[in-house]
Amino acid sequence: MRNTPTAEEMVWLYKTMCRIRAFETKVQELFAANRIPGFVHLSIGEEAVATGISSVLRADDYITSTHRGHGHVLAKGADPKRMMAELFGKRTGYCKGKGGSMHIADFSLGVLGANGVVAGGFPIAVGAGLSCKLRGTDQVVVCYFGDGASNRGPVHEAMNMASIWKLPIIFACENNQYASTTPFSYSTSVERIASRAAGYSMPGVTVDGNDVLAVREAALEAVKRAREGGGPTLLEALTYRLRGHFEGDPQRYRTKEEVEKAKERDPIVRLASFMRKKRLLTAKLEKEIQEEVAREIEEAVRFAEESPYPDPEEALQDLYAGDVAQAAMGGLR
Amino acid sequence: MTSRELTNTEAMAEALREEMTRDPSVFIIGEDIVAHGGIFGQFRGLPEAFPGRVIDTPISETCILGAGLGAALTGMRPFVDLHFADFMTTAMDEIANQAAKIRYMFGGQAKVPMVIWAPDGAGLSAAAHHSQSLEAWFVHTPGLKVVSPCFPYDVKGLIKTAIRDEDPVVFFMHKKIFGLKGHVPEEEYLIPLGKGEIKREGRDVTVISYSIAVLHALEAANRLASEGVEVEVLDLRTLWPMDMELIAQSVSRTHRVVVAHEACITCGVGAEVAARIQEELFDELDAPVLRVGAKRVPHPFSPPLEKFVIPSSQTIEDAIRRVME
Numbered sequence: 001m002r003n004t005p006t007a008e009e010m011v012w013l014y015k016t017m018c019r020i021r022a023f024e025t026k027v028q029e030l031f032a033a034n035r036i037p038g039f040v041h042l043s044i045g046e047e048a049v050a051t052g053i054s055s056v057l058r059a060d061d062y063i064t065s066t067h068r069g070h071g072h073v074l075a076k077g078a079d080p081k082r083m084m085a086e087l088f089g090k091r092t093g094y095c096k097g098k099g100g101s102m103h104i105a106d107f108s109l110g111v112l113g114a115n116g117v118v119a120g121g122f123p124i125a126v127g128a129g130l131s132c133k134l135r136g137t138d139q140v141v142v143c144y145f146g147d148g149a150s151n152r153g154p155v156h157e158a159m160n161m162a163s164i165w166k167l168p169i170i171f172a173c174e175n176n177q178y179a180s181t182t183p184f185s186y187s188t189s190v191e192r193i194a195s196r197a198a199g200y201s202m203p204g205v206t207v208d209g210n211d212v213l214a215v216r217e218a219a220l221e222a223v224k225r226a227r228e229g230g231g232p233t234l235l236e237a238l239t240y241r242l243r244g245h246f247e248g249d250p251q252r253y254r255t256k257e258e259v260e261k262a263k264e265r266d267p268i269v270r271l272a273s274f275m276r277k278k279r280l281l282t283a284k285l286e287k288e289i290q291e292e293v294a295r296e297i298e299e300a301v302r303f304a305e306e307s308p309y310p311d312p313e314e315a316l317q318d319l320y321a322g323d324v325a326q327a328a329m330g331g332l333r
Numbered sequence: 334m335t336s337r338e339l340t341n342t343e344a345m346a347e348a349l350r351e352e353m354t355r356d357p358s359v360f361i362i363g364e365d366i367v368a369h370g371g372i373f374g375q376f377r378g379l380p381e382a383f384p385g386r387v388i389d390t391p392i393s394e395t396c397i398l399g400a401g402l403g404a405a406l407t408g409m410r411p412f413v414d415l416h417f418a419d420f421m422t423t424a425m426d427e428i429a430n431q432a433a434k435i436r437y438m439f440g441g442q443a444k445v446p447m448v449i450w451a452p453d454g455a456g457l458s459a460a461a462h463h464s465q466s467l468e469a470w471f472v473h474t475p476g477l478k479v480v481s482p483c484f485p486y487d488v489k490g491l492i493k494t495a496i497r498d499e500d501p502v503v504f505f506m507h508k509k510i511f512g513l514k515g516h517v518p519e520e521e522y523l524i525p526l527g528k529g530e531i532k533r534e535g536r537d538v539t540v541i542s543y544s545i546a547v548l549h550a551l552e553a554a555n556r557l558a559s560e561g562v563e564v565e566v567l568d569l570r571t572l573w574p575m576d577m578e579l580i581a582q583s584v585s586r587t588h589r590v591v592v593a594h595e596a597c598i599t600c601g602v603g604a605e606v607a608a609r610i611q612e613e614l615f616d617e618l619d620a621p622v623l624r625v626g627a628k629r630v631p632h633p634f635s636p637p638l639e640k641f642v643i644p645s646s647q648t649i650e651d652a653i654r655r656v657m658e
Contacts, residue, residue: 062407095440105439112406113439115431123399123427124406131404134360134385141403154426157393161400164391318441319476321499 003220005055005213010271010280013055013212015289017047017268020071022293023080026301027070027087027101031247036087040101041068045210045242048267049174050075052215052237053142056223062110062128062141064121067102068174068241069114072144077109084300090307097310098318110139118179119149122158122171129167129232140168140226148179150193159200159234166231170222173234174209176241181253197234209237210267213274240265339517341510342375344485348492349376349412351521353383356410359496360386362400363414371414373452373511398424398449402432402501405447410496418453418505419465432501433476444499448492453481454507454545454595455632455643464632464639466544466596471503472573472605478526479572481505483547485515487570490524498526507545507595527574531583535563538589538653541580541606543569546593546625552646553653564653572602580606581614588619591652595643598626623652 005013024042031040043050046068054075057063065072073083078094086093087101094104105113112128115121125143132139149155150173162169173193177184190196197204205222207214215237222233240262244251251259275281339347353359360383361376367389370377380387390397394415401411415421421428428449436443455464471479478500482488488506495502532547533554540550547568554564567583569576584590590610592603607622628642 064403093440095438095442098440099438103438105442107406107439107442112403113435113443117426117430120426120431123396124403124431125399126396127400127403127405127411128407129403130362130388130400131407131409134404134409135407154395154399157391157396158399160391161393161396319437320478321436321441321444321446 003217005216007280009055010275011285011289013051013216014268014271014275014281015293016051016054016075017212017271018289019080019293019296020047020051020074021268022297023074023083023300024070026297028243028247030301037089038100039246039248040087041246042243043068043071043241045262045266046174046176046239047071048212048215048271049172049209049237049239050144052212053170053172053219055216056220057140057142060110061139062112064112064125064128064141064143065114066121066144066146066149067114067116067118068146069104069144070101073104073106073111073114076111078104078106078111080296080300081303084304085307088304088307089309090304091310091314092303092307096314096318119145119152119154121145122154125169126158126161126167129162129169130165132168133165138168138227140170140223142170142172144172144174146179147173147175147177147184147188147193148182150196151179151187159202159232162232163200163202166229168226168229169232170219170226171232171234173236174239175236176239178241178245178253180245183253192236194234194236202232202234204234204236206236206238209239210265210270212267212271337517337519338514339485341485341488341506341513342373344489344517345375345492345506346377346379347517348489349379350382352493352496353379353386358408359410359412360388361412361414362388362390363397364390364392364416366414372416373508375511394420394423395427398427398432401447401449402427402435402445405445406435406443410446412448412450412496415449415451417463418451418467419462421451421467428471428477428503429474433474436500437476445501446499447501448495448504449501450504450506452508453505454509455627455639456509458634458636458639459632460634461631466505466594468503468505468572469596469601472602476501478502478574479505480526480570481544481572482570483510483544483568485513485517487524487530487568489517490522491526491570494523494526502526505544510545510548524570526571527576528571529567529569529576529579531565531579532568533564533566535565535587537563537587538591538656539565539567539583539587540591540593540649540653541567541569542593543572544595546595546644546649549644549646549649550593553650556646556650557653562653562657575606577609577613580610584610584614585617588617589656590618590622591625591649591656592622593625593644593649593652596626597629598624599629601626620656623656625649625652
């Protein structure tokens with residue numbers, strides 16, 4: 001394989017996927033125990049996509065995320081403590097309790113926000129890409145989306161615009177086979193979303209999205225192309241959502257057998273087995289990593305639990321940036 | 334102080350030229366704006382003066398708005414031209430769900446220094462898809478600021494302020510007043526958002542208005558003056574934040590109010606103004622607040638139909654007479 005990651009990079013990939021899995025498994029538990037309000041969408045089983053892509057990004061690169069965004073944000077370096085606090089609706093959360101699971105952002109890490117609107121990140125990614133170009137930087141933008149989003153109108157506008165202006169964007173599709181409850185095979189006019197790239201004169205690549213090394217390699221090429229001014233790439237990662245669309249989803253649209261079968265392709269198990277073969281993951285190291293991420297997540301939960309809720313009046317803050325007093329004058333009643 | 338007259342179009346172009354010179358992060362993005370200079374010529378001269386900073390787009394309103402938003406989030410100051418206010422519907426997710434909410438839902442992390450500029454208004458037989466005044470939708474949406482001036486002096490000062498503002502500002506200009514001339518000083522000045530202005534003083538009744546309806550109100554006021562009725566005309570200029578202080582000052586002098594705008598009357602800005610006056614200034618009122626606005630139908634094409642639907646100086650005059658009874 002070209003561009004084989006170093007041993008250190010390999011460990012990062014493994015640890016990052018484990019961190020996402022541990023975070024979301026804990027969220028699943030907490031949600032079931034009624035300790036997290038609202039609703040959550042988990043990406044368990046899809047960790048290789050965000051991890052493989054983030055492994056080739058720089059700290060100053062941007063991402064736009066989705067409603068199923070915990071993995072994207074964690075892989076970009078977000079703090080599990082502030083994420084968990086946000087999920088709990090606490091003041092110490094990334095968004096001071098105003099966003100919740102679907103609206104986590106960390107602008108200092110280039111995370112331009114998860115998004116509650118399917119395909120909502122596309123137009124924003126175009127703007128971030130245009131901004132990189134206007135500012136003359138070599139930053140790139142990853143626009144994460146799912147197979148469901150691929151059928152929305154903004155996708156067409158965004159891909160066309162990114163193509164004509166050669167914007168540094170990687171349109172990263174996590175094809176997890178279901179748009180909420182609707183199967184990809186029913187809802188989508190093509191067998192491969194990547195084939196739509198032809199309509200926008202950009203490369204379209206489909207990879208096994210449960211193979212983090214395959215994702216990483218494809219992302220490496222797409223990022224290089226974007227950084228060097230070659231324009232956007234449509235990268236489709238075939239994966240599978242092991243949990244429901246949302247926690248509590250009765251999942252009438254698929255069989256238990258299908259889900260069980262998909263677990264055989266678990267991206268974390270696959271990387272671990274590959275690393276063991278290469279002697280990059282000893283039993284000792286594996287245990288250390290598992291314990292480390294478990295500790296991180298326990299700390300995150302403790303931090304979230306011990307943090308205060310915002311005062312109700314804080315609901316009236318953060319609406320406007322400039323001229324806050326003036327905006328409040330006419331603005332809040 | 335020199336006296337100089339500019340049209341609204343010229344005032345707007347001058348404001349943009351000054352702000353683009355002052356701040357390299359300002360750029361203009363929209364359809365038909367480079368070769369054509371904007372459909373009303375509002376950007377003429379700017380593409381040559383600022384190469385690469387006046388950007389033509391495909392017809393893709395969703396992504397034009399999104400391009401502005403993403404750029405605003407990452408260090409730029411976009412001025413987004415949406416061609417016709419009617420087309421804002423095709424970028425509504427980006428305006429109402431994204432631009433308006435991003436700062437708030439991310440707990441104040443983001444700034445969205447973006448101007449969303451759109452020509453609005455009827456009276457040109459442009460029919461239902463090119464004639465609307467949609468400002469109420471945006472006043473109704475927390476996170477946005479909304480501006481709709483009438484005169485060149487205000488247009489220039491408010492465009493400059495809107496560009497410098499750190500929040501998304503929806504900026505409307507009525508299509509029929511692009512050629513309207515008015516005094517614009519050579520010296521630089523800014524007009525704060527959220528401040529209205531009395532355009533004509535009068536002791537008997539206040540007409541609260543904005544955009545082209547200010548002209549209609551002034552015409553009505555001039556006619557009524559010959560009968561001894563002194564009408565005060567208050568131009569809100571900014572619809573959000575709303576200048577309740579100025580409204581209160583005027584209403585406590587005149588005690589009678591007509592609110593006039595070209596937008597559909599139902600749930601329009603006039604409804605908000607009237608409600609707030611009766612909530613906050615009820616004791617000042619000698620008569621119920623009356624509203625003037627368009628009838629609640631889409632804009633018809635044929636001139637007599639359109640004329641019947643939208644308000645005029647005559648409908649404002651009629652309302653003033655009623656409120657004076």
